[in-house]
Amino acid sequence: MPDVTKTADAAVVATPSVDAPAPQAKPEKPRSLWGDAWRDLRRNPYFIVSSVLIFFLLLIAAFPGMFTSASPTAGDLVKHYIGKPELSKIGSEGWLGYDIQGRSVYARLIYGTRASIIVGICVTAIVTVLGGIVGMIAGYFGGWVDALLSRITDIFFGIPFLLGAMVVLQAFTERTVMVVVFALAFLGWTQMARVMRGAVITVKQADYVHAAKALGAGTTRILFRHILPNAMAPVIVVATIALGGYISAEATLSYLGLGFAAPTVSWGLDISAGVQAIRTSQHILLYPSIMLSLTVLAFIMLGEAVRNALDPKLR
Amino acid sequence: MSTIDKTASVPAPRASGEHNGPLLEVKDLHVEFHTRDGVAKAVNGVNYSVDAGETLAVLGESGSGKSVTAQAIMGILDMPPGKIPQGEILFRGEDMLKMADEDRRKIRGRKIAMIFQDALSSLNPVLTVGYQLGEMFRVHQGMSKKDAQRKAIELMDKVKIPAAKARVSDYPHQFSGGMRQRIMIAMALALEPDLIIADEPTTALDVTVQAQVMDLLAELQREYNMGLILITHDLGVVADVADKIAVMYAGRIVEQAPVHELYARPAHPYTRGLLDSIPRLDQKGQELYAIKGLPPNLLKVPSGCAFNPRCPKATDLCRTEIPALVPVTEQDGADLPGRKSACHFWKETIHG
Amino acid sequence: MGRYVARRLLQMIPVFFGTTLLIFLMVYSLPGDPVAGLFGDKGASPSTLAELRHKYGLDQHILKQYWDYITGIVLHFDFGTQFRNDRPVTEVLGDAFPVTIQLAALAFAFELVFGIGLGIIAGLRAGRLADNAILIFTLLIISIPVFVLGFIIKMVFAFQLGWIQPNVSNDQLLSEMIAPAIVLGGLSLAYVARLTRTSMAENLRADYMRTAVAKGLPKRRIIGVHLMRNSMIPVITFLGTDIGALMGGAVVTEGLFNVKGVGGLIYESITRREGSTLVGLVTVLVVVYLVTSLLIDLLYAVLDPRIRYA
Numbered sequence: 022m023p024d025v026t027k028t029a030d031a032a033v034v035a036t037p038s039v040d041a042p043a044p045q046a047k048p049e050k051p052r053s054l055w056g057d058a059w060r061d062l063r064r065n066p067y068f069i070v071s072s073v074l075i076f077f078l079l080l081i082a083a084f085p086g087m088f089t090s091a092s093p094t095a096g097d098l099v100k101h102y103i104g105k106p107e108l109s110k111i112g113s114e115g116w117l118g119y120d121i122q123g124r125s126v127y128a129r130l131i132y133g134t135r136a137s138i139i140v141g142i143c144v145t146a147i148v149t150v151l152g153g154i155v156g157m158i159a160g161y162f163g164g165w166v167d168a169l170l171s172r173i174t175d176i177f178f179g180i181p182f183l184l185g186a187m188v189v190l191q192a193f194t195e196r197t198v199m200v201v202v203f204a205l206a207f208l209g210w211t212q213m214a215r216v217m218r219g220a221v222i223t224v225k226q227a228d229y230v231h232a233a234k235a236l237g238a239g240t241t242r243i244l245f246r247h248i249l250p251n252a253m254a255p256v257i258v259v260a261t262i263a264l265g266g267y268i269s270a271e272a273t274l275s276y277l278g279l280g281f282a283a284p285t286v287s288w289g290l291d292i293s294a295g296v297q298a299i300r301t302s303q304h305i306l307l308y309p310s311i312m313l314s315l316t317v318l319a320f321i322m323l324g325e326a327v328r329n330a331l332d333p334k335l336r
Numbered sequence: 337m338s339t340i341d342k343t344a345s346v347p348a349p350r351a352s353g354e355h356n357g358p359l360l361e362v363k364d365l366h367v368e369f370h371t372r373d374g375v376a377k378a379v380n381g382v383n384y385s386v387d388a389g390e391t392l393a394v395l396g397e398s399g400s401g402k403s404v405t406a407q408a409i410m411g412i413l414d415m416p417p418g419k420i421p422q423g424e425i426l427f428r429g430e431d432m433l434k435m436a437d438e439d440r441r442k443i444r445g446r447k448i449a450m451i452f453q454d455a456l457s458s459l460n461p462v463l464t465v466g467y468q469l470g471e472m473f474r475v476h477q478g479m480s481k482k483d484a485q486r487k488a489i490e491l492m493d494k495v496k497i498p499a500a501k502a503r504v505s506d507y508p509h510q511f512s513g514g515m516r517q518r519i520m521i522a523m524a525l526a527l528e529p530d531l532i533i534a535d536e537p538t539t540a541l542d543v544t545v546q547a548q549v550m551d552l553l554a555e556l557q558r559e560y561n562m563g564l565i566l567i568t569h570d571l572g573v574v575a576d577v578a579d580k581i582a583v584m585y586a587g588r589i590v591e592q593a594p595v596h597e598l599y600a601r602p603a604h605p606y607t608r609g610l611l612d613s614i615p616r617l618d619q620k621g622q623e624l625y626a627i628k629g630l631p632p633n634l635l636k637v638p639s640g641c642a643f644n645p646r647c648p649k650a651t652d653l654c655r656t657e658i659p660a661l662v663p664v665t666e667q668d669g670a671d672l673p674g675r676k677s678a679c680h681f682w683k684e685t686i687h688g
Numbered sequence: 689m690g691r692y693v694a695r696r697l698l699q700m701i702p703v704f705f706g707t708t709l710l711i712f713l714m715v716y717s718l719p720g721d722p723v724a725g726l727f728g729d730k731g732a733s734p735s736t737l738a739e740l741r742h743k744y745g746l747d748q749h750i751l752k753q754y755w756d757y758i759t760g761i762v763l764h765f766d767f768g769t770q771f772r773n774d775r776p777v778t779e780v781l782g783d784a785f786p787v788t789i790q791l792a793a794l795a796f797a798f799e800l801v802f803g804i805g806l807g808i809i810a811g812l813r814a815g816r817l818a819d820n821a822i823l824i825f826t827l828l829i830i831s832i833p834v835f836v837l838g839f840i841i842k843m844v845f846a847f848q849l850g851w852i853q854p855n856v857s858n859d860q861l862l863s864e865m866i867a868p869a870i871v872l873g874g875l876s877l878a879y880v881a882r883l884t885r886t887s888m889a890e891n892l893r894a895d896y897m898r899t900a901v902a903k904g905l906p907k908r909r910i911i912g913v914h915l916m917r918n919s920m921i922p923v924i925t926f927l928g929t930d931i932g933a934l935m936g937g938a939v940v941t942e943g944l945f946n947v948k949g950v951g952g953l954i955y956e957s958i959t960r961r962e963g964s965t966l967v968g969l970v971t972v973l974v975v976v977y978l979v980t981s982l983l984i985d986l987l988y989a990v991l992d993p994r995i996r997y998a
Contacts, residue, residue: 172699172702172703172706173706175699175703175706175707176702176703176706176707176710177707177710179703179706179707179974179977179978180707180710180711180970180974181932181933181935181936181937181973181977182933182936183936183937183939183940184936184939184954184970184973185714187939187955187958188711188714188715188958188966188970189714191958191959191961192714265831269831269833272833272835273833273834273835273940276835277939277940277943277955278959279958279959292835292836292839296839303843306839310832310836310839310840313833313836314828314831314832314833314836315831317830317831317832317833318827318828318831321827321830321831322827325827410902411901412898412901412902441904441905441906442904443904444901444902444903444904445902445903445904445905446904449902449903450899450902452895452898452899452902454895457894457895457896458895458896458898458899459896459899460896460899460900460914460917460918461896461918461992461993461994462917462918462921462991462992462993462994463913463914463917471903471905471909472903475903475904475905475906475909476904507993507994509993509994523899523903
């Protein structure tokens with residue numbers, strides 16, 4: 022039996038992290054962009070919902086054993102669902118029923134979280150750092166450096182993202198997490214580079230950057246003390262939204278048979294397996310699809326909420 | 337006069353005898369903005385009037401409510417968050433706040449026009465200036481595209497834009513700041529309105545260009561006998577063109593006077609402070625006066641006279657009681673026509 | 689304007705060569721032998737393989753192969769050969785391309801009409817019920833991966849309601865393409881709606897909008913001429929880059945609905961390791977992408993004079 026009570030405990034633990042911070046800020050306190058954004062976020066229902074969701078997802082990814090005692094891989098063939106509709110309903114044995122090999126669908130949902138979250142976070146981290154550096158250099162130095170880097174970005178951008186990842190993945194026979202991450206990051210960085218370049222070009226023209234230059238600050242100092250902190254906002258927003266996109270892409274690739282392969286537990290693989298029973302036992306297809314969509318939704322919602330908070334114009 | 341009125345529902349045309357009062361009269365106007373931090377009271381009971389051919393200068397710092405009042409007259413306030421809880425805006429005796437939207441729209445541009453501060457952002461970047469000028473004739477007079485274009489060129493000539501014919505199909509960003517402001521003026525003048533509201537028309541311009549643009553505006557005003565409301569924070573601009581001045585502070589008029597009298601004998605400490613902070617050649621070497629403190633936060637205007645925290649002469653009375661805008665007289669009680677002050681101690685200020 | 693066009697064209701040239709080279713390197717650095725794959729498990733004699741390799745130029749250095757390939761495209765419009773059937777890629781493509789174009793065009797029309805439509809409704813009703821409903825709807829669409837969306841549509845409309853056939857028949861009728869087009873265009877539709885909404889909300893606050901009101905223009909004209917002209921600029925840019933993405937996205941959608949188009953071909957050539965076909969197909973997609981993005985840039989310049997004279 023999956024341990025449902027643990028979930029409830031976790032909810033209690035989760036609550037303070039959402040509404041604990043700072044009691045009412047004093048009205049006279051000077052307001053900053055991030056301070057204002059935070060004030061906004063705290064009362065944005067989208068932000069609260071997505072934060073709670075992401076908190077749980079991270080918890081599940083880190084400690085899947087906390088949420089289920091069943092094994093996602095060891096199945097009891099006797100329990101397979103064929104011809105046993107009672108095994109495919111919510112609340113049935115194993116909570117969400119069993120798949121064709123008699124493995125608990127619920128346990129596979131829980132254990133599949135890790136692959137998606139790891140891929141999402143790793144790809145986002147790599148892409149943000151790599152694309153960020155390229156974009157920052159191109160945006161800050163301009164001229165031929167910008168022309169060169171921008172054309173290189175264009176070249177990678179010219180290949181459709183999913184298609185490129187498919188080609189890269191096909192080159193590997195053993196598709197580990199790192200391989201999938203590499204395949205997605207290989208073309209994914211261009212988006213970040215473009216966002217960062219745009220942000221840096223905007224910030225570069227700000228008076229405080231000119232002032233810092235006039236005061237004799239060095240390039241490194243200007244880049245990291247003045248430009249980077251102010252150019253980060255759009256990058257963080259795009260990165261958060263992209264994280265959801267990468268999770269979706271990983272699932273798509275796994276579904277196509279080009280991403281993870283068994284014995285890795287992945288929602289995409291489970292959906293792919295569920296397709297074979299699409300007419301009879303839709304639960305195999307349904308639950309991982311819902312879980313996957315919910316995860317993607319959480320990150321996209323978070324990104325949107327942060328974007329709106331940072332840019333009051335959009336409201 | 338070439339204005340062709342095709343629509344009968346438009347309020348009485350110029351020079352008709354139906355209405356004898358002032359061209360525009362603002363009565364006890366209040367405007368507030370509902371923000372997430374509370375209600376900002378931007379305008380708190382403003383009264384002023386303008387006659388045909390007359391220039392009223394509205395003077396004040398940013399946040400004094402001078403632009404908000406103008407936007408309320410023009411009907412271009414963002415509502416929400418803006419709200420007009422009370423007051424009247426009478427144009428030729430008719431309250432515009434009670435008019436149907438469609439009637440109001442027909443007044444805008446045709447009877448009352450506005451010139452904005454930043455011509456670059458106030459002109460549509462993706463339409464040619466000829467299109468934007470011609471639009472006035474096409475929409476309000478149903479003119480053909482070709483005729484409208486011709487009128488646009490005439491207008492550009494009128495505001496002294498060189499090579500108007502060649503430049504009519506240029507875009508706003510292709511003009512210099514001064515030329516762009518001339519286009520704004522041309523657009524406001526297009527239908528020869530009765531009243532023009534100019535909201536800091538020269539603030540964004542170079543000093544040399546400022547004078548040219550102001551002269552042009554004054555010249556055209558005389559030619560068409562228009563009423564003009566000139567909103568500014570620049571006392572220098574006002575002196576040459578205005579007939580009378582209303583000084584605003586924290587959403588109220590604190591002093592009203594014919595222009596030269598105000599300069600000679602201010603009746604409010606705030607006006608005095610403003611005048612004293614103008615650099616003067618004959619006082620070279622002395623320290624320049626500055627009004628202490630900051631403009632008030634409209635979310636919580638100080639009690640009593642809003643100016644009291646910054647006023648050198650404030651007393652306990654000023655901190656508790658809001659001074660009314662009362663007529664100002666000579667020491668012997670003789671009338672000073674058109675003069676009013678909202679200071680408990682106006683006598684001391686003007687005669688002291 | 690002329691200079692702008694010239695600059696964009698010049699920028700396109702290195703990108704074309706760079707992208708094709710990148711595809712070439714990616715595909716041909718794949719381990720596995722494209723020729724050996726032809727014979728399945730039984731295999732063939734080493735001499736036969738060597739002969740075939742020589743025939744297709746696979747024994748030459750990769751850069752030489754690339755050079756021959758590119759000159760073939762430029763001089764003879766030759767995009768390579770499909771080894772399996774020994775047919776030119778252009779011919780293979782000739783069968784599949786019209787289907788995919790049909791699908792992509794339908795999806796594009798769909799996102800154009802509904803995306804912009806929903807965006808306008810949300811933009812004009814910013815902060816109100818319709819806006820929030822559209823916001824949630826688009827968030828959901830963006831969050832549901834394409835293949836999941838495909839299954840949902842199949843389950844509901846084919847299996848539960850029986851309105852459509854789960855798979856497209858061999859005749860590939862236009863009416864059968866509606867469901868796949870909705871799936872293919874769904875994600876972009878949501879993006880277009882959001883972009884339109886954002887752009888409109890932003891432009892609604894622009895100073896020139898206030899001027900338009902002050903000019904006494906009727907509301908229809910203020911929104912139709914002044915607001916839309918400005919708000920559509922970023923949307924059109926997005927739509928342009930999206931044409932290429934639709935073609936790429938067809939890989940998943942065509943598989944779901946059994947449409948025999950370019951997407952299916954690409955998937956097949958990836959899993960069968962038909963490098964030559966794959967390179968040819970992707971190169972065509974890249975050309976389509978580059979040409980559309982150039983056209984969009986030109987359109988952009990027409991719409992936004994500030995770019996034209998920059």
